[in-house]
Amino acid sequence: MANQAIKPVSNAVIEELRGVIGDRVSTAAAVREHHGNGEDYFTPIPPDAVCFAHSTEEVSDLVKICARHGVPVIPFGTGTSLEGHVVAVCGGICIDVSEMDVILEVNAEDLDCRVQAGVKRKQLNESLRDTGLFFPVDPGADASIGGMSATRASGTNAVRYGTMRENVLGLTVVLADGRIVKTGGRARKSAAGYDLTRLFVGSEGTLGVITVVQLRLFGVPEAMSAAVCQYETLEGAVDTVILTIQSGVPVARIELLDDIQMGACIDYSNLEGYERKHTLFFEFHGTPASVNEQAELVKSISDDFGGGAFNWTSNTEDRNKLWQARHDAYYAAMAMAPGKRGIATDACVPISKLAECIHATRIDIDEVGLIAPIVGHVGDGNFHLVLIIDPEDPDDMTRAKALIERLNMRAIAMGGTCTGEHGVGLGKIDFLVAEHGEAVSIMRSIKQAIDPDNIMNPGKMLRM
Numbered sequence: 265m266a267n268q269a270i271k272p273v274s275n276a277v278i279e280e281l282r283g284v285i286g287d288r289v290s291t292a293a294a295v296r297e298h299h300g301n302g303e304d305y306f307t308p309i310p311p312d313a314v315c316f317a318h319s320t321e322e323v324s325d326l327v328k329i330c331a332r333h334g335v336p337v338i339p340f341g342t343g344t345s346l347e348g349h350v351v352a353v354c355g356g357i358c359i360d361v362s363e364m365d366v367i368l369e370v371n372a373e374d375l376d377c378r379v380q381a382g383v384k385r386k387q388l389n390e391s392l393r394d395t396g397l398f399f400p401v402d403p404g405a406d407a408s409i410g411g412m413s414a415t416r417a418s419g420t421n422a423v424r425y426g427t428m429r430e431n432v433l434g435l436t437v438v439l440a441d442g443r444i445v446k447t448g449g450r451a452r453k454s455a456a457g458y459d460l461t462r463l464f465v466g467s468e469g470t471l472g473v474i475t476v477v478q479l480r481l482f483g484v485p486e487a488m489s490a491a492v493c494q495y496e497t498l499e500g501a502v503d504t505v506i507l508t509i510q511s512g513v514p515v516a517r518i519e520l521l522d523d524i525q526m527g528a529c530i531d532y533s534n535l536e537g538y539e540r541k542h543t544l545f546f547e548f549h550g551t552p553a554s555v556n557e558q559a560e561l562v563k564s565i566s567d568d569f570g571g572g573a574f575n576w577t578s579n580t581e582d583r584n585k586l587w588q589a590r591h592d593a594y595y596a597a598m599a600m601a602p603g604k605r606g607i608a609t610d611a612c613v614p615i616s617k618l619a620e621c622i623h624a625t626r627i628d629i630d631e632v633g634l635i636a637p638i639v640g641h642v643g644d645g646n647f648h649l650v651l652i653i654d655p656e657d658p659d660d661m662t663r664a665k666a667l668i669e670r671l672n673m674r675a676i677a678m679g680g681t682c683t684g685e686h687g688v689g690l691g692k693i694d695f696l697v698a699e700h701g702e703a704v705s706i707m708r709s710i711k712q713a714i715d716p717d718n719i720m721n722p723g724k725m726l727r728m
Contacts, residue, residue: 271355273312277333281315281357284325288316299338299358302345303405303594305607306690309351311338311358318363320436320444320475327473328442330357336719337440339469341382341411346608347689349415349468353723359473361410367391368476375481376433376450381410381474388479397481400425403685404591410474415687416466420590423509423643424516424549425482427685432465436476440715448478463710468687469721471714485549488516490583491559491576493566494541498522498626498638500569501542502619505642507565509615513558517547518643519590522626525597525637525650532596533589544642545590546576547583593639597650601635605655609668609691611675612646612684621678622647628670632663646684673698688725696725 282289290296291313300310317323330337336356343350352358364380367388371377372395379388386406389398403412403419411417413435418427425431434448448454448461464471495501505518520543521529527540544566548558555578563574577583589596598606613621622638629636629649640647651667653660672682672695682688682695697704708726711718718728 273335273355273357274333277329277335278313280329281313281326284329285315285317285322288318290314290316296358299340299343299350299360300352302343302348302350303608304346304348304689304691305605306348306351309353309355311352312355314340314358314360316360316363320438323359323361323438323473323475324442324444326357326359327438327440330719331441331717334717334719336722337473338721339410339414339473341408341414342384342406344405344407345411345415345689346686347683347691349687349689349721349724351690353690356719356722361473361475362408364410364475370395370397370481371450372397374450375483376479377481378476378478379409380476381408381413383409385409385412392481396484398484399431399479400482401428401431404594409477409479413465413474413477414467414469416685418641418644418646418685420517420519420547420587420641422641422646423518424514429462429465431480432461432477433480434478435461435464435474437464437472437474439472440717440720445472450478466687468689468725470711470725471720473720485516487550487552487555487578488583489548489555489559489576489578490586491546491548491562491574492538492543492586493546493563493571493574494526494539494543495569495571496541497570498542498622499619500571501544502622502642504544504562504566504569504571506615506618507569508562509643511561511565513561514550515546515558515562515643516549517545518641519545520638520640520642520647521545521590521593522638524635525593525639528596528600528637529589529593532599533585533592535589541572544571545586547587590639593637594650597637597652601652604652607651607653607664607668608648608686609651609671610640610646610648610684610686611671611680611682612644613675613678613680615645617678617680618642618645618647621674621680624674625649625671628667632667634660634663634667636667641684644684645680669695690724693725693727
């Protein structure tokens with residue numbers, strides 16, 4: 265099934281699936297349509313049916329049926345992906361793990377936990393509140409832990425706490441033939457065999473269905489403080505970020521919003537007291553003394569690059585409002601042009617190349633004549649564009665794709681990557697080849713070895 269065409273799944277196969285999970289198999293048009301796209305710009309293509317699994321064993325039984333009949337399988341968590349990961353390009357069966365939402369164990373003494381794939385990050389942190397622990401990976405959307413693992417998600421806290429790559433200790437995965445495998449474990453390091461956990465983290469559903477995740481946890485810091493500083497120039501803001509990181513300041517978050525994005529957030533999230541200028545949001549974690557020291561050091565760096573007033577607060581309500589506004593940046597950008605559509609894309613470069621890359625990208629945006637606010641987790645060199653286009657205007661899409669191509673190729677040329685956290689999905693397949701060259705053939709060999717019939721999320725990440 266290396267180059268599948270869409271062909272309907274037979275009623276006989278659907279009845280077999282119902283034999284496993286009963287009425288948790290849905291062929292209703294509304295359910296299928298909901299599962300045929302994420303928060304992206306790709307044309308939705310619904311699966312033939314949606315199966316709501318409740319256990320690893322159920323997923324295994326469902327996949328075995330699909331494997332026997334050569335039916336594609338598309339894993340689904342919350343549908344918040346941005347690169348077409350859940351579009352059923354070859355038809356098939358969607359396995360929705362959102363109802364697998366049990367926190368199986370929390371090992372507070374060892375700072376780890378084990379959860380089913382459908383557990384959402386906010387749900388997990390709410391349940392951890394009384395333990396003094398938290399899970400730091402924060403991609404913005406209230407995504408599922410399984411989906412975050414599958415796309416190697418990161419987010420605002422990655423500059424200090426790392427991405428899903430660093431914070432997943434082990435996995436339970438259902439392979440394309442229905443076998444259940446467990447990778448990794450609770451030990452903080454291991455030299456035993458191939459690192460299969462890292463293979464499946466970021467595999468975007470193309471190698472198997474993640475059903476259980478073992479996660480690293482962290483102690484809640486004694487003190488947290490957020491700060492906002494605004495700049496007349498984008499270069500001043502970016503240079504502040506670069507020197508802050510190079511100086512070894514252990515900031516938890518540094519987020520950049522250019523003047524267009526900041527203006528959108530002011531309007532959408534009612535951020536009073538701020539100007540429509542290039543802006544950095546900071547957060548500092550540690551003891552009260554260390555938080556103060558970090559803030560003072562970053563303020564002095566910011567002053568050298570033309571930063572305005574360094575407004576900071578330890579008030580939880582103020583911090584939450586600030587970060588909610590940052591997480592709502594995509595919706596704020598969309599609110600700038602009601603009726604239009606947003607294309608979110610990202611790139612990541614070495615921190616020393618960040619200023620050059622963002623500056624060149626701003627020039628590109630002006631040249632193509634689109635509205636495209638810049639926002640990003642610039643502490644680790646990752647930034648995003650939200651391109652606002654008219655869905656009825658083919659020229660808008662042409663210009664948007666040209667801008668995305670220039671951004672991705674520039675990032676790759678600088679030693680960076682075409683995607684820091686959104687993943688490859690449908691949208692960046694060709695850029696993966698540009699970035700990795702002959703290594704993509706090794707990826708194909710791995711895919712063929714684990715999924716020889718190409719039923720696991722076909723059409724994503726790799727051209728087979």
